[in-house]
Amino acid sequence: MKVKKVPMRTCVSCNQSKPKRDLLRVVRCPDGTMVVDLKGKVSGRGAYLCRERECIERGISNRRLERVLEHPLDPELVQTLLETIHTI
Numbered sequence: 001m002k003v004k005k006v007p008m009r010t011c012v013s014c015n016q017s018k019p020k021r022d023l024l025r026v027v028r029c030p031d032g033t034m035v036v037d038l039k040g041k042v043s044g045r046g047a048y049l050c051r052e053r054e055c056i057e058r059g060i061s062n063r064r065l066e067r068v069l070e071h072p073l074d075p076e077l078v079q080t081l082l083e084t085i086h087t088i
């Protein structure tokens with residue numbers, strides 16, 4: 001049986017492996033700014049989270065996101081993430 005290849009990534013919050021497009025990518029750019037990469041085009045160190053409120057909130061609150069990105073989260077980034085939740 002042939003399996004179609006879908007790029008999989010692991011959510012830093014729940015450790016589940018999911019198709020990349022079902023995840024939210026947070027990127028720490030080389031200049032230290034952190035962005036939510038909705039289009040998958042930003043280069044830098046990335047962390048993935050499920051597009052689910054629970055995973056995003058948990059990833060922020062238990063500092064998994066900070067650990068993976070090796071950088072404290074900007075209040076602005078947290079704000080953007082929380083706003084993103086409402087659009088999901």
Ligand SMILES: [Zn+2]
Pocket residue numbers: 011012013014015016049050055
């Ligand atoms: Zn998750």
